Amino acid sequence: MPARRKFIIMLSFLIRRIALALTTGFVVLTLVFVVVRILPGDPAQVILGDMASEESLTALRQRLGLDRSLPAQYLDFVGGALSGDWGESMVTGRPVVTEIMTVLPWTIELTVVSLLLGTAVGVPLGVWAAVNRNRAVDYAVRVVSLLGLSFPAFVSAVILLLAFAIQLRWFPVISARSGSVGAWFQSITLPALSLGLIMAAYITRVTRSAMLEVLSEDYVRTARAKGVPWPAVVRRHALRNALLPIITVVGLFLGIQIGNSVLTEIVFNRPGLGKLIVGALNQRDYTMLQGMMVIYTLIVVFVNMLTDIAYGLADPRVKLQ
Amino acid sequence: MTRSAFSAAVAFCMLAAPAVAQEPKRDLVVATSQADAGKLDPHLASAGADKGVLNWVFNALVRIRPGETSPEFIEPDLAESWTSSANGTEWTFTLRQGVECHGGYGEFTAEDAVYSIRRAANKETSAFSGDFAALDRVEAPDPYTVKVTLKTPIPSLLGLLSNYHGGLMVCGKAAEKLGADFSTHPIGTGPFEFVEYLPQQYIKLKANVAYFRGTPQLDTVTYRYIPSDATRDLAFQSGEVDMIFGRQNNQWVERTQAVPGAVVVGMEPAELNSLYLNKTVKPLDDIRVRQAIAHAIDRKLMVAFTGDKVAREAISVVPDGNLGVVDAGLFPYDPEKAKALLAEAGYPDGITLKTIQSSLPVLLKIMETLQADLKKSNITLDMQVVDHPTYMADIRKDLSQVTLYQAARFPVADVYLTQFFHSRSTVNTPGGVVNFSHCDAADAEIDAAKRELDPVKQKQLWKTAQEKIVADVCAVPFSEQLVVWAWNGALDLGYDLQGSLNLVPQLTEQTHFTK
Numbered sequence: 001m002p003a004r005r006k007f008i009i010m011l012s013f014l015i016r017r018i019a020l021a022l023t024t025g026f027v028v029l030t031l032v033f034v035v036v037r038i039l040p041g042d043p044a045q046v047i048l049g050d051m052a053s054e055e056s057l058t059a060l061r062q063r064l065g066l067d068r069s070l071p072a073q074y075l076d077f078v079g080g081a082l083s084g085d086w087g088e089s090m091v092t093g094r095p096v097v098t099e100i101m102t103v104l105p106w107t108i109e110l111t112v113v114s115l116l117l118g119t120a121v122g123v124p125l126g127v128w129a130a131v132n133r134n135r136a137v138d139y140a141v142r143v144v145s146l147l148g149l150s151f152p153a154f155v156s157a158v159i160l161l162l163a164f165a166i167q168l169r170w171f172p173v174i175s176a177r178s179g180s181v182g183a184w185f186q187s188i189t190l191p192a193l194s195l196g197l198i199m200a201a202y203i204t205r206v207t208r209s210a211m212l213e214v215l216s217e218d219y220v221r222t223a224r225a226k227g228v229p230w231p232a233v234v235r236r237h238a239l240r241n242a243l244l245p246i247i248t249v250v251g252l253f254l255g256i257q258i259g260n261s262v263l264t265e266i267v268f269n270r271p272g273l274g275k276l277i278v279g280a281l282n283q284r285d286y287t288m289l290q291g292m293m294v295i296y297t298l299i300v301v302f303v304n305m306l307t308d309i310a311y312g313l314a315d316p317r318v319k320l321q
Numbered sequence: 322m323t324r325s326a327f328s329a330a331v332a333f334c335m336l337a338a339p340a341v342a343q344e345p346k347r348d349l350v351v352a353t354s355q356a357d358a359g360k361l362d363p364h365l366a367s368a369g370a371d372k373g374v375l376n377w378v379f380n381a382l383v384r385i386r387p388g389e390t391s392p393e394f395i396e397p398d399l400a401e402s403w404t405s406s407a408n409g410t411e412w413t414f415t416l417r418q419g420v421e422c423h424g425g426y427g428e429f430t431a432e433d434a435v436y437s438i439r440r441a442a443n444k445e446t447s448a449f450s451g452d453f454a455a456l457d458r459v460e461a462p463d464p465y466t467v468k469v470t471l472k473t474p475i476p477s478l479l480g481l482l483s484n485y486h487g488g489l490m491v492c493g494k495a496a497e498k499l500g501a502d503f504s505t506h507p508i509g510t511g512p513f514e515f516v517e518y519l520p521q522q523y524i525k526l527k528a529n530v531a532y533f534r535g536t537p538q539l540d541t542v543t544y545r546y547i548p549s550d551a552t553r554d555l556a557f558q559s560g561e562v563d564m565i566f567g568r569q570n571n572q573w574v575e576r577t578q579a580v581p582g583a584v585v586v587g588m589e590p591a592e593l594n595s596l597y598l599n600k601t602v603k604p605l606d607d608i609r610v611r612q613a614i615a616h617a618i619d620r621k622l623m624v625a626f627t628g629d630k631v632a633r634e635a636i637s638v639v640p641d642g643n644l645g646v647v648d649a650g651l652f653p654y655d656p657e658k659a660k661a662l663l664a665e666a667g668y669p670d671g672i673t674l675k676t677i678q679s680s681l682p683v684l685l686k687i688m689e690t691l692q693a694d695l696k697k698s699n700i701t702l703d704m705q706v707v708d709h710p711t712y713m714a715d716i717r718k719d720l721s722q723v724t725l726y727q728a729a730r731f732p733v734a735d736v737y738l739t740q741f742f743h744s745r746s747t748v749n750t751p752g753g754v755v756n757f758s759h760c761d762a763a764d765a766e767i768d769a770a771k772r773e774l775d776p777v778k779q780k781q782l783w784k785t786a787q788e789k790i791v792a793d794v795c796a797v798p799f800s801e802q803l804v805v806w807a808w809n810g811a812l813d814l815g816y817d818l819q820g821s822l823n824l825v826p827q828l829t830e831q832t833h834f835t836k
Contacts, residue, residue, distance in 0.1 A: 041710030049367030
C-alpha cells in the first residue's frame with residue numbers, strides 16, 4: 001500500500017474518531033444538564049441550612065438563577081461549557097474549574113500509578129499462568145486473581161491500613177502528603193496497591209484467556225515447528241496477538257478506576273474527583289455536578305479514543321474497518 | 322573505659338534523660354467528619370464543622386463561656402460592657418481597646434462591629450439575616466461604642482450577638498478588600514489566625530500572638546477533613562490526629578475509650594429526636610390517633626437503642642438544657658392504651674402512615690427502631706427512604722405524614738418553639754421553616770414570651786406553650802443525642818467542657834498539651 005494512501009486512511013480514521021467523540025460530548029452535556037435538574041432536592045436548602053425560612057430560600061434561588069426557565073439555564077450552561085466558563089460552585093462560591101483542577105492531579109496520579117501497577121503485575125502473571133496451563137502455578141494464579149476480583153476496594157483499603165499503618169506503622173493513615181519523593185511514595189503506595197491489585201486480578205484473567213486462545217493457533221505451532229525459541233514465540237507471536245483484549249480491558253479500567261477511586265480517596269483521605277463529586281451530589285451543587293460530569297465524560301471519551309488509536313497501532317486491520 | 326565506668330555513664334544518661342525530656346507538643350490536629358470546607362465566612366457558614374473552626378478565628382461582642390452552651394453564661398468578649406434601655410430596644414456596647422485584626426488589618430473598632438452586624442443582617446451577605454429581623458439600626462457614635470436599636474424587643478439580643486451564627490465579628494477592611502475571597506481567607510480577631518486551606522485536606526491556623534487574652538499556648542492547629550469514620554478512628558489510634566469527631570453510639574464510645582490515653586466526651590447541645598405529626602391530614606387530624614402514637618413510643622427503648630452514654634430521654638418538645646425548658650409531662654408508654662385509642666377513633670385494626678425518611682444511617686436506624694416499636698400498637702410506618710437532600714426538600718413540601726427530625730438550636734426555648742411549633746413557620750408557606758406538624762397550639766404564648774421583659778413571666782409563658790403543644794400532640798419527642806468527641810488525654814482544653822454550641826469544642830488561648 002502506498003504511503004500516501006496509508007496516511008489518508010489513518011487520517012480519516014482519526015477524523016471519524018474525533019467527530020464521534022465530539023458528538024458524544026455534546027449529547028452528554030445535554031444529558032448532564034437534564035439529569036442534574038431531575039434530581040430531587042434543593043441546593044438553596046443545603047446552602048442555607050434547615051433554619052432558613054422559605055423567604056430566604058426563595059431569595060437565594062433567585063440569586064443562583066434557579067428561578068429562571070430551564071431552557072435559559074440550559075443555554076447558559078452550554079454556552080459557558082463551550083467557552084470554558086463553568087461558573088462557580090453554588091455551595092462554596094469558588095470557581096468550578098479551580099476546584100476541579102486542584103484535585104484532578106491527585107486522581108490522575110492515583111489512576112495512572114494503579115494502572116501501571118495493575119498492568120505490570122497482571123500481564124506477566126496472565127502470560128505465566130497461560131503457558132503453565134493446568135499446572136499448580138496456573139491454579140494458584142487463578143485462585144489469587146479470583147480473590148482479588150471478589151474484594152471490594154474499600155475492604156482491601158481498610159485491611160491495608162490496619163496492616164501497614166496501624167500494626168507495622170510503615171505508612172501513614174492519612175495518605176495525602178507531598179514534598180519529597182519519600183513522602184510521595186508513602187502517600188501513593190497503599191491507595192495504589194488497593195486499586196492496582198484489583199485491576200491486576202482482572203488483567204491477569206483476561207491476559208490468561210487471550211493467551212490461551214492465541215497459543216492454540218496454527219501459526220504458533222508453525223513458529224515452534226520452525227524452531228523459534230519458546231520465549232520468543234510467547235513474546236512475539238502470542239502476546240502481540242493477544243494484546244487487543246488486554247488493551248480493551250486496560251482502557252475500560254481507566255474509566256472504571258476513576259469511578260472506583262471514590263472509595264479509595266475517602267478511605268485513604270486523599271483529595272480527588274471522587275470526593276468532590278460525592279460532596280457535590282450530597283449538597284445538590286448543580287454547577288459543580290455539571291462540571292464534574294462533563295470532566296468525567298471527557299476523560300472517558302478521551303480514554304476510549306486513546307484505546308481506539310491503540311487498537312489501530314496494535315492491529316493494522318482495525319483502521320481499515 | 323572500664324566496664325564499671327561505662328555502666329555508670331549509661332546510668333547517668335538514663336537518669337539525666339528526664340531532664341532533657343521532650344517539650345509538650347504545640348501543634349494540634351483535629352479531624353471532622355465533613356468531606357471539605359464549605360464557605361469559611363462566619364455569616365454564610367451553616368455547617369457545624371465550618372462554624373466550629375470559624376469560632377477559633379473570630380470573636381463576637383459577647384461570648385458564652387467556653388465549655389458552656391447556655392446563654393446564662395454570657396460574658397464579655399470584644400465588648401467589655403453593655404447597657405440596655407428599660408424597654409429592651411436600645412443597647413449600647415463599649416468595646417475593648419487595642420484588639421488587633423489578623424493579617425495587619427489594624428485595630429478592631431466600632432466601625433468593624435457596625436459593618437459586621439449590618440453584614441449579618443443583610444440577606445445578600447448572610448445566611449442568618451432572618452435572625453436580625455427586629456434590627457432597626459446600628460451605629461458607632463465613637464470608635465469604641467456600638468449602639469444597637471431594635472424595632473421590638475427580642476428574647477435574647479445578647480444571644481444573637483454572641484459567638485454563634487451571625488454574631489461573629491469580621492474585620493471590615495479585610496472583608497471589603499478580599500471580597501469574594503474572604504470566604505477562603507477568613508480574617509478575624511480570635512486566638513488563631515488563618516494560614517492556608519488545601520481543598521479536601523485541611524485548614525491550617527497559627528497562634529495569634531497579639532491575641533487580646535494572651536498568646537495561645539498552641540502554635541498551630543490543623544483542622545482535617547476525614548469523612549470516613551473508619552479512617553478517622555484509625556488516624557486517632559495511630560496518633561496522626563489528636564482530636565476526632567465521634568459516633569453517637571455506645572459501642573464507639575467504649576471502643577475509643579480503650580485507646581490508651583483517650584478521653585471521650587458526650588457534650589451538649591443534645592439534639593432532640595421527635596416524630597412530627599401532620600395534624601392536617603387523615604387520620605392524624607384526630608387527636609386520639611395522635612395520642613395513640615404518643616402512647617406507642619417507648620422512650621426507654623429508644624435511649625437503650627443508641628446507648629445511655631450518648632443519649633437520654635426527652636422531657637419536652639424543646640431540648641433539655643434550653644433556657645425555659647420544663648418537664649412537660651410527655652405521654653407514658655402504654656401500647657394497650659394506644660390500641661384502645663385507635664379503636665375509639667375508628668381504627669380497630671390499626672393505621673398505616675406514610676413517612677419520607679432520610680437514608681443517613683444515624684436517622685434511618687432510629688426510624689427503623691421506631692417502626693418496630695409502633696408496630697406493637699398496630700401502627701405501621703410505610704417508609705419511603707430517600708437520600709438526605711431529597712428528604713430535606715420533600716418534608717418541607719408536606720409530603721410526609723409523620724416526620725422524624727433531629728435538631729438542636731440556640732438554647733433558648735423561644736427559638737425551638739418558634740421554628741417548630743409556631744403557625745408562622747408552617748412548612749410549605751412563605752414564612753415556612755420546620756413546623757412539619759402545622760402546629761398552632763401555642764402561638765399566643767410564644768408571641769407573648771417574645772415581648773415579655775420579665776424573665777420569670779417569660780419562662781412561665783414558655784412552660785405553658787410546651788404543655789399545650791404536648792397536649793395537642795403536635796410532636797412526640799422521645800430521645801436526645803449528645804455530640805461525641807474524643808481526644809488525646811495529654812490535651813488540656815483549658816476549661817471544663819460541658820458543651821459547645823457550634824458542635825466543635827472551643828479552642829482557646831489556654832488550650833495546650835501537657836506532654
